[in-house]
Amino acid sequence: MTDQRMLTGDRPTGKLHLGHYVGSIANRVKLQHQYETWLILADLHMLTTKNARSDIDEISGNARQMVLDSLAAGIEPERATFYLQSAIPEIGELNTLFQNLITVPRLERIPSLKDMASDASKEEMPYGLLGYPVLQAADILCVKANVVPVGKDNHAHVEVTREIARRFNHLYGETFPVPELVTSEVSTLVGTDGHAKASKSLGNVIYLADSAEEVRTKVAAMYTDPNRVRADVPGTVEGNPVFIYHDAFNDDPAQVADLKERYQAGTVGDVEVKDKLAAAINRFLDPIRERRAAFEAQPGLVDQIIVEGTERTRREVQQVVFEVRKAMGLAGAYNQLRRKAERAQKKPATQT
Incomplete structure (x- = not known):
């Protein structure tokens, strides 16, 4: 195993989907053989848009489902360390220290933050959401990750991490690696609608x-070419969600090419195109379902994986925080005060 590290993860807001797979999970599965793998269950990030008590009560269950999905997709438990972000308070300390290495105008230029606020129906951006990339920098640098496989919408966030790492190293000495982005072949996936x-x-x-x-029900309801009112009307393939999914998940390229040709010629109906897509997606998901069932059949396994991974990660992060405080001189500041206080206590009282 290499000593190079990979860090990535997701917010525990529910099960993972095909968009997650093409955006980052496929890369995680491939890269786990090249890097020491750390996978974060980012529940503190979840709080930036979902922080009701009911949301928080769902964290543990959602975390289990996400780990199951990851294992089912091909992450090998012996190769990966899963950890729950909120169980490691030292990450918050790094976040506090990093906040002073980036400016508000720099964060305000990240368009995805406004999109996240809008998706969460936030009329104004919470302070925590504006600082989302800074906390993300703490996530990445707390285990000194060298690579970060992310979807397109997180590229700008990781660039903030790179800036913070360089700034810290410049001010206080070489402490962190400057992590590299690893992008996926299909960075984002269009919605079924x-x-x-x-x-x-x-x-x-x-x-x-x-x-x-x-899968069959969802594919049957998928959005397609709105101008195609009958099967004999030539349809558009470019930008058509059904064919985007065919390209991403159909393991029979000859079938996809035939469907595209007939669709553009008006000689195939949407029903056949969708039926074959549903079959293709189910072929893709079948081995994932089998692996998921095997892991589910081992009671307590996922909980054990999360707990052991979290405890291991906390030990790692505590060492990194020690190095950070030492590099910055923060450890020495209190030690000087403490030593002077101890000397004052030992000094004999002046006789009158």
Whole structure:
């Protein structure tokens, strides 16, 4: 195993879906053999948009589902360390220290933050959401990650991490690696309703845990060419969600090419195109379903994976925080005060 590290993860807001798979999970599965792998269950990030008590009560259950999805998708438990972000308070300390290495105008230039606020129906941006990339920098640098596989919408966030790492190293000495971005071949996946992005909050996703029947139902309802009112009308393939999913998940390229040709010629109906897409997605998901069932059949395994990973990560982060405080001189400041206070206590009282 290399000593190079990879850090990535998701907010525990529910099960993972095909958009997650193409955006980052496929890369995680591939890269776990090249890097020491750390996967964060980012519940503190979740609080920036979902912080009701009812949301918080769902964290543990959602975390379990996300780990199950990751293992089912091909992450090997012996190769990865899963950890719950909120159980490591030292990450918050790093976040506080990093806040002073970036400016508000720099964070305000990140367009995805405004999109996140809008998706969460926030009329004004919470302070925590504006600082989302700074906390993300703490996540990445707390284990000194070298690479970060993320979807397109997180590129700007990781660039903030790179800036903070360089700034810290410049001010206090070489402490952190400057992590590299690893992008996926399909960075984002369109929603089944034709929306620009597949999103749990919009309900336009196919989950990795969906049954074969659920997949068929969702595919049958997928948005397609709105101008195609009959099967004999030539249709548009470019930008058509059904064909975007065919390209991403159909393991029979000859079938996809034939469907595209006939669709553009007006010699195939939407029903056949969708039926073959549903079959293709189910072929893709079948081995994932089998692995998920195998892990689910081991009671307590996922909880053990999360707890052991969290405890291991906290030990790592505590060492990094010690190095950070030492590099900054913060450890010495209090030690000087303490030593002087101890000397004053030992000094004999002046005789009158």
